[in-house]
Amino acid sequence: MRGAPTILHLGLDAFYAAAEQASKPRLRGKPVIVGGLGPRGVVSTASYEARVFGVHSAMAQARRLCPNAAYLTPRFSLYRQVSDVLMGLLARLSPLVEPLSLDEAFVDLEAGGVEPRSEAARAVGERLRRDIAPATGLSGSVGLAGSKMLAKIASEQAKPDGLVVIEPGTEMALLGPMSVRAIPGVGPAPAEALRRAGIHTVAELAEAGEAELVRLLGKAHGASLFALASGRDERPVVADRDAKSVSVEDTSDEDLTDRSRVQFEVARLADRCVERLREAGRSGRTVVVKVRRYDFSTLTRSETLRGPTDDPSVVREAARRLIDGMETSEGVRLLGVGVTGLADYTQEDLFAQAAIEREALEESQRAQDEAPPGRPPDHGRAPGPESAPQGPISEPSPGLPRDWLPGHDVVHAEYGPGWVQGSGVGRVTVRFEQPWSAPGRVRTFAVDDPALAPAEPLPLVRPEIPPGAPAASLPTVDLGAGGGVAAGAGGSAVGG
């Protein structure tokens, strides 16, 4: 606990939903829900307008409460882009920045040379809030306090779009009457155990004493909770924490019962997991398979290899052995594959590498041959790294239905950039607008209209156009394939 509020916690407000509203002028001021699509989808983030209806994160039945909201598919490439900008702003404040998620971080202002006084810390926080809007197009809330826990509680109180400083010396008066749930780490299960023991507030936690809390909640939880409730929190802000695991999982729209289908899906998940592992430049030693059954009971099985690997076929085979030892006959709603025990990737010798790639290729061909019947051949999603690169010439194969996901970006040869508002019965409705344009109008096309193509997200903040540069080509967020957004984008701006 510091004598000055020099630990800063920042969180963007309703991040994903706010990013969608910044992106889509027509949705500003309206209920927007990211996620919640599909028979088993849950809400990822609800805009403040949607929260009025009682919609919140992780909720399954949002549609009943808020049928008129815009339900959108998440666009993680955009959120990551915004996150990079945000973390860049924070890095200017201090070398000690600890990201907690894409939109949340702790910053140690003292390590950044900020004078350890309330006024100085507050000034930095206020400037940060002012800088966030023009840099990201979004708003954030800032908490400042003498410890991580209090800074986080402060920024929670500051939401939306505010700043709260907890002055050292005032924290116990503030904390005491709060519910035990206000302390990060106290979820439903510990809260219930505490309630049965007659403990409801933070003050009662501190009065209960460490021994009692350890008895109720176990050694680690009890001890750390007692310290936090007593206002003791010396946890440092830690930058550059390495990830400890990588995993992917998928809930199917309907429970899977067919054994070969389960095996096939596990192999695909293993490939996706390794893809992500490799992107992170890591390798892992323990392969984990997760199964959630029809009744929501959850099983995991793991296998530790002799050494770390980032070889798709090795991970796939381990996952296959694990799933083969698991009971799935009554129906599986979720399958997952993960890798833990991560090590920094070390380039193996070239022969081994070549052999591995060859094997992976053969394996993926085998997997394709083994694909169980009844499954569409493969719409659009690349089955493996070898088919990934696609130049500007790659046309969408005619006849194959494309997924037009609500909220995703498209570009039309005549009307320019827009986003999918909805699709069905062979038609897709697109709203033509950009982050910096006035609200746009919708048009409807056949799903296979050749003039319509998927596109990368546009940045939320209009990029500066250097004086003298041609006003056309606006950059897209990702420099990946398929861009081609430029045509006609120059003239239609309104704001700015």
Added chain:
DNA sequence: TCTGGGGTCCTAGGACCC
């Protein structure tokens, strides 16, 4: 509140080694 997806940390038992 019939419950996603990506993570983190903790607990507890058993194997194994010294």
Added chain:
DNA sequence: TCTGGGGTCCTAGGACCC
């Protein structure tokens, strides 16, 4: 050959967070 304690690794499950 028996007994014991401590440390570490592995496995499985559970709780929490965003």
